[in-house]
Amino acid sequence: EDKVVQSPLSLVVHEGDTVTLNCSYEVTNFRSLLWYKQEKKAPTFLFMLTSSGIEKKSGRLSSILDKKELFSILNITATQTGDSAVYLCALYTGNQFYFGTGTSLTVIP
Amino acid sequence: NAGVTQTPKFQVLKTGQSMTLQCAQDMNHEYMSWYRQDPGMGLRLIHYSVGAGITDQGEVPNGYNVSRSTTEDFPLRLLSAAPSQTSVYFCASSYWGGTNEQFFGPGTRLTVL
Numbered sequence: 001e002d003k004v005v006q007s008p009l010s011l012v013v014h015e016g017d018t019v020t021l022n023c024s025y026e027v028t029n030f031r032s033l034l035w036y037k038q039e040k041k042a043p044t045f046l047f048m049l050t051s052s053g054i055e056k057k058s059g060r061l062s063s064i065l066d067k068k069e070l071f072s073i074l075n076i077t078a079t080q081t082g083d084s085a086v087y088l089c090a091l092y093t094g095n096q097f098y099f100g101t102g103t104s105l106t107v108i109p
Numbered sequence: 110n111a112g113v114t115q116t117p118k119f120q121v122l123k124t125g126q127s128m129t130l131q132c133a134q135d136m137n138h139e140y141m142s143w144y145r146q147d148p149g150m151g152l153r154l155i156h157y158s159v160g161a162g163i164t165d166q167g168e169v170p171n172g173y174n175v176s177r178s179t180t181e182d183f184p185l186r187l188l189s190a191a192p193s194q195t196s197v198y199f200c201a202s203s204y205w206g207g208t209n210e211q212f213f214g215p216g217t218r219l220t221v222l
Contacts, residue, residue: 032209042199042213088151092209096167097142101151
């Protein structure tokens, strides 16, 4: 059974749209939840969340964790073509990282 | 500071051949890990290590061996390659303990015929 489930699997939007990517999980005892962006190469780090309800922001991207409802969301506002990528969510339990299958985002000009 | 390096970038093997994928990091990270990434499957952990001399299995360890003789290096060995091992392999490293951001290598694309 998958420990980390991401939705939607894929998404196509137009430039300027706002998107919300979801990550739900079943592991309750974990140290952190991480978001990565992958563009045809190695994943690159976006955010690390450890506390529920505290929003992390970086430019047009933001993310929040809800430990009670067991999910996290990644928001991207005013999307650009450079945001096209696969976005991965991962849980770190202290020994292992568990990754979701990712959401493939395509931004059309 | 080179970060995490992997060699080779590409490799083609015949069924039954053996090979070693190399991974090195220069950030003095205790934790190192190997993942494989297949279409629609996300990243799956093969083996990991929390320090020199210490290794453990991840989700999909069968057909792979690892060792960790130094902090810097974490090679992955395929003893007898099978077509099911065709995949992209990523090595990653991080500090151990705490909350941990992982740094990934550029990946090795392996094809087993």
